Amino acid sequence: MQKGYLTLQDGQQFQGEASEDWADPIEGEIVFFTGMTGYQEVLTDPSYQDQIVVFTYPLIGNYGINEDDFESSKPQVKGVVMLQCADTASHYKATTSLKKYLQKASVPFLTAVDTREVTKAIRTGGTRQAALATTPAKPEGLPGKKQIYQAKGEKINTYGQGTEHIVLIDFGFKHSILTRLLEKGARVTVVPFTEIHAIDELNPDGVVLSNGPGDPKDTAPFLPKLKTVLESYPTLGICLGHQVIALTFGGDTKKLSFGHRGANHPVKDLETGRVFLTSQNHNYVVDEDSLENIALHPCFTHVNDQSVEGLKHESLPILSAQFHPEAKPGPEDALWLFDDFFELVTTTKGEKAYV
Ligand SMILES: NC(=O)CC[C@H](N)C(=O)O
Numbered sequence: 001m002q003k004g005y006l007t008l009q010d011g012q013q014f015q016g017e018a019s020e021d022w023a024d025p026i027e028g029e030i031v032f033f034t035g036m037t038g039y040q041e042v043l044t045d046p047s048y049q050d051q052i053v054v055f056t057y058p059l060i061g062n063y064g065i066n067e068d069d070f071e072s073s074k075p076q077v078k079g080v081v082m083l084q085c086a087d088t089a090s091h092y093k094a095t096t097s098l099k100k101y102l103q104k105a106s107v108p109f110l111t112a113v114d115t116r117e118v119t120k121a122i123r124t125g126g127t128r129q130a131a132l133a134t135t136p137a138k139p140e141g142l143p144g145k146k147q148i149y150q151a152k153g154e155k156i157n158t159y160g161q162g163t164e165h166i167v168l169i170d171f172g173f174k175h176s177i178l179t180r181l182l183e184k185g186a187r188v189t190v191v192p193f194t195e196i197h198a199i200d201e202l203n204p205d206g207v208v209l210s211n212g213p214g215d216p217k218d219t220a221p222f223l224p225k226l227k228t229v230l231e232s233y234p235t236l237g238i239c240l241g242h243q244v245i246a247l248t249f250g251g252d253t254k255k256l257s258f259g260h261r262g263a264n265h266p267v268k269d270l271e272t273g274r275v276f277l278t279s280q281n282h283n284y285v286v287d288e289d290s291l292e293n294i295a296l297h298p299c300f301t302h303v304n305d306q307s308v309e310g311l312k313h314e315s316l317p318i319l320s321a322q323f324h325p326e327a328k329p330g331p332e333d334a335l336w337l338f339d340d341f342f343e344l345v346t347t348t349k350g351e352k353a354y355v
Contacts, residue, residue, distance in 0.1 A: 004110040005136045006030075006052075006081055009128040012121050016081070016113035018134045019103060025133035026108055027141050028052040028078035031283070032119045034262035038279075038329020039098065040069040042261075043077050043107075046172030047239065047281050049213040052079040052130055054118050061098030064089020071174040071328065075102065076213075079132045080109035081118060108132055126257040127283060154192045156202075162186040164345055167204040167233075169193050171212030171219070171240050176328035180338055181208065196225050206234040206345035209241025211324070216243035216253050216284055223248050230318055234344040236337070237311075237320035239282055245296070245320045246311060252290035256307070259283040263330030266303035267310075267323055275303055278323035279330025285322060286311065317344040 004018030008030065032054040033042050039060050042053060060082045080102060089097040102109050110132060122128075131139040154170065159178060162185040168178060170192045181188045189202055199207070207229055219226075219240075226248050229235070237245040243253050260280040268275045286308040288298060300310030300321065310321045324330065325337035 007131045016110035019109045022108045025137045027131045027139045030130035041329040043075045044071040046076050047211045049076045054081040058083040061086040063091035064094025065096050065101040066093035075105045075107045083115045085111045158189045160187045164205045166206045168208045171210050173210035176326040180326045209237040211239035234317035236341040242320035246286040250294045252287040253284045254287045276333040277331045279327045
C-alpha cells in the first residue's frame with residue numbers, strides 16, 4: 001500500500017493511502033459533498049469536472065457502481081478523497097466496485113484520510129486548489145479557475161417522441177435532467193451551448209438551460225443570443241442555467257466560500273413559505289443585490305445562508321432553480337418544478353405573443 005498526500009493551496013497537508021497504479025500528481029479545486037449516498041451520480045456529474053471531491057460520509061462504495069445511476073458516460077472528477085472505500089459491492093444491481101471503476105478510468109483516489117479535518121479546513125479557508133500525490137506536493141495552479149464545459153465536437157441529438165418539443169441547452173447536462181423531461185412526455189433535443197444559434201430552426205415549445213461546471217461568467221460570449229432565446233421561449237434554468245439567466249438580464253453572480261454540495265439542502269418557497277429539501281452542487285450564486293432593478297425576482301431562498309435559490313421573470317415565462325429539481329442524488333421533493341415548467345410550456349404553446 002503506497003502512501004498518498006492531499007495538499008491544499010495554503011500548504012495544509014493530509015496523509016492517506018493512495019490508489020494502486022498511480023504515481024502522477026494531479027491538481028484540482030477541492031470541494032466536499034455531504035450526502036450519505038449518491039457517489040456514482042456525483043462522480044459522473046459534469047458539473048464536478050476538474051474538481052477533487054471529498055466525501056464527508058465515512059464509508060463510500062458499499063453498494064458499488066450500477067448501470068442506472070450514471071449522470072454522464074464517464075467519471076468527471078479529477079480525484080476522490082475518502083475515509084473508507086468498500087472493496088466489495090453489496091448490491092444486486094452492482095456491476096463493479098467503486099475502486100475498480102475509478103481505477104479503470106484512471107481517476108486517482110486517497111483513502112484513510114481524516115475527511116472530517118479536510119472538510120473543516122475547506123469550511124474555514126474556502127474552496128481552493130489542491131494536489132493529490134504519492135509524495136508531498138504543493139499545487140502550482142491558480143485557485144479555483146476552471147473552464148466551462150468543453151462541448152466541442154458534440155452533436156445536436158433528439159430523444160423521445162413526445163408532443164412537447166424541449167430544447168435542452170447543454171452546458172454539461174446531467175442525464176437525469178433529460179430523463180425527467182422524457183418522463184414528462186417531451187421530445188428533447190440536446191443542443192451544445194456552442195450551437196445555440198441553431199435553436200430557432202428547431203422550433204421548440206420550451207427551453208431548458210442545463211447545469212454545468214465552471215464560472216457562469218465564462219458564458220459571456222453566448223449571452224446576447226441567449227437573451228433572444230429567453231425572450232422567445234418558455235425557459236427553465238437549472239443550476240448553471242439559473243445563474244446564466246440572471247447574467248443575461250443584467251444580474252450578477254458571486255462565488256460562495258465553500259459552496260453547497262449535498263442531498264439535504266433546505267430551500268424555502270417565498271410565495272408559500274413552504275420548505276423542501278434539495279440536492280445541490282454549486283460554488284456560485286446569484287447576487288441578490290444585483291436583482292434590484294431588473295425584471296427577475298427571487299422565488300426561492302436557501303434556509304441556511306439566505307442565498308438566492310430560484311428566480312421568476314416578472315412578465316416572461318421564465319423559471320429557474322439553483323438546486324437540482326431532478327434530484328439524483330438526493331430527495332425528489334422538488335420534482336414539481338418540472339410540472340410548473342410544463343404548465344408554462346403548454347399554456348403558451350401556439351401563442352406567438354412574445355415570439
Ligand atoms: N451544478 C451546476 O450547474 C454548478 C454551476 C456552477 N458551475 C457552480 O459551481 O456554481
